[in-house]
Amino acid sequence: MASESTTIEVDGPNGAREIRISSPSRVLWPKVGITKLGLATYLAAVGGPFVEANGDRAVALQRFGGDVDGDFFFSKNPPKGAPEWIRSVVVTFPSARAHPMLVIDEPAAAVWAGQMNTLVFHAWPSRAENTDNPDQLRIDLDPQPGTGFAEARVAAFGMREVLAEAGLTAFVKTSGNRGLHLYAPITPDHEFLDVRHAVIAAARELERRTPETVTTAWWKELRGERILLDFNQAARDRTIAGAYSPRALPDATVSTPVSWEELEAGVDPRAFTMLTVPDRLAEVGDPWAGMSASAAGIETLLGWWERDLEAGLGEMPFPPDYPKMPGEPPRVQPSRKNADNWADDAG
Template identity: 30%
Template sequence: PKGKEITFIKPDLVAQVNFTEWTSDLVLRHPTFQGLRKDKKASQVVIEDLGISVEEDEIEESSPKKKSRGKGESQAALKSEMKSEMTADDSDETESRSTKKSKRVSKAKSSARSSSPVKKRGKGRHPGLSHPDKLLYPTAGFTKDRVATYYDNVAKHMMPHLENRPIAMVRCPEGEGSECFFQKKLGFHKGVALKTAKVQGQKNKQEELVYTNSAAGLIELVQMGVLEIHVWGAEVDNLMHPNLIVFDLDPEESVDFSVVKKTAVSIRDLLEDMNLKSFVSTTGGKGLHIRVPIVPEHDYDQIKAFSLAVVRHLEKQHPDLYTTQISKSKRNGRIFLDYLRNGYGATAIVPYSLRNKPDATASVPLSWKELTSLKSAGAFTLEDVERRLAGRGKDPWLGYFKLRQRLRLK
């Protein structure tokens, strides 16, 4: 012991203490003494699943006719823009991302919610799932067990998008509406299906990554109170070469959703000009994601420069509708065309993941035809997704995993 005047004795009394979280060195943060517990013995006290928060980031969130385009919107024009972006000064982006890292994610909702009656919809039990009747979505009435059942039902469709990819988690141990945090490491949680890998990353830094290759890993995430699952654009065994490009359309509140849909189609058409097939999904929040699977042969700087060139092309055409600036002040009445999902260590919500929203909405893959009638990016709840998959015929992303698309950057 460092303190010379400290005397350590065998624990005898049990105290009730409220606190915000455990630190990485097993110290309580913001503890407040509530009283002694005469109903418990010291020998009964154990450290429950800690799930230390070790890294934080910002968490978010009629058929449009295909326009005929002149040669001015050609692939050559985009290549020229991309080359200029690869040499541009990114100091403003670096500053904004470092600011994001220090931001704590908190989804504080109205306390009135807790006073309204809720129907617990838990069914069955999952081995290893503690407190299965705990409400993870109080407004919707979904218990921990019900959420686990959802992931059982979607695992076949979800796992191909999740396997072998580093995971980032939005953990809300007390459920939606409580304090949440963004986490990229397991902390003190010791998973069986959740794996860790130590991989050489950017600037020769060793990265400790979390991933899973089995549906059981989804249940372990539920046990940890994970409400959102985000993934890297690369796989664990080829970390420095992404095989996925994500365009995140993040509209300001006043933007009509029809404009978001038309924007998605515009990006699709630009990509088609470059012989790249893209796929659209809801985010479960406000916007849409456009995904482009590619052969993993370029680094993050090249991929990010390419994605920036695509969205800058739109921004220059319609500066009143779009911005590529991350600053909230630049988004007034505009859609933020987020290309930053393609940077090293950046993540995007994985298809079929639930979101930290009152109605338990999810990110759902769509066909481009379905996009026509979509009312909002949060149109699908947990139960909607289950019904959709149960009665579904053709896969909306048919051929996604068979594509071997190459970027022509030279």
């Protein structure tokens, strides 16, 4: 007996493409009843803004074997059977290994990835033609226990001000959960390590101004009830859910761009779901449309980084899967500090 399937037509810059969807009635978000066909329909509906935000970039695919409550894995190689019209690009990872990753150039490519059980899309902050030099500076405002969206909102406005003083224009989106993501378009003149240092400099500046509400502390035991300014999302091969990407959460929330006016007036991130975002786009448009036209350099932030180095503030810890990096402090939480693993010259 043939397996259940259907075909949907997806418009795009190269004309309409027909994408086969297998098991279209399989429920992926049980709480709200969204099926695999519903996912494909959603990706087609938001295709233009989705591609503008995530296109021409290496994309890691968060793929699920069942519904959002089940197991998943991150696919960093293009899935087998990709149509010939879907592009890939070779990227270099922190381990110095290099291999291809999928690039989404049109809505049909996103729909095909959905057919391959991709529920969440994680795009690199660099363009496919220059994967080593980001053209986006990203800061993840991550609520810690005792804080939530309201506190992240306050931190977002503070970070917007800091970035503006450094000559950068900040754009904001909901994370799809309790946090916020800030993006600033930058000229691709610097590699990942420099951009990460620029993010650290901005985070430290905001922390100096409002130490009671935000923190750059990498170790959880030091964060307290503050918003973490997660600088390591700027490290190579570290990504966050892309704009208009669904999240693997029960209510099928979406990481949604909002205007600063909307954020000031008050938005509820729980209101932005796969069921509501297409209508929202039709009604208010895409707050991130044309974002790349605001690109500027990070030289001011790098100047702040050098200033902080001279003041004795050194490198910050890298993600645990990274090789040991020059100048990095020991990778051990402060409560386990001892003379053997916390020497002044360690790292």
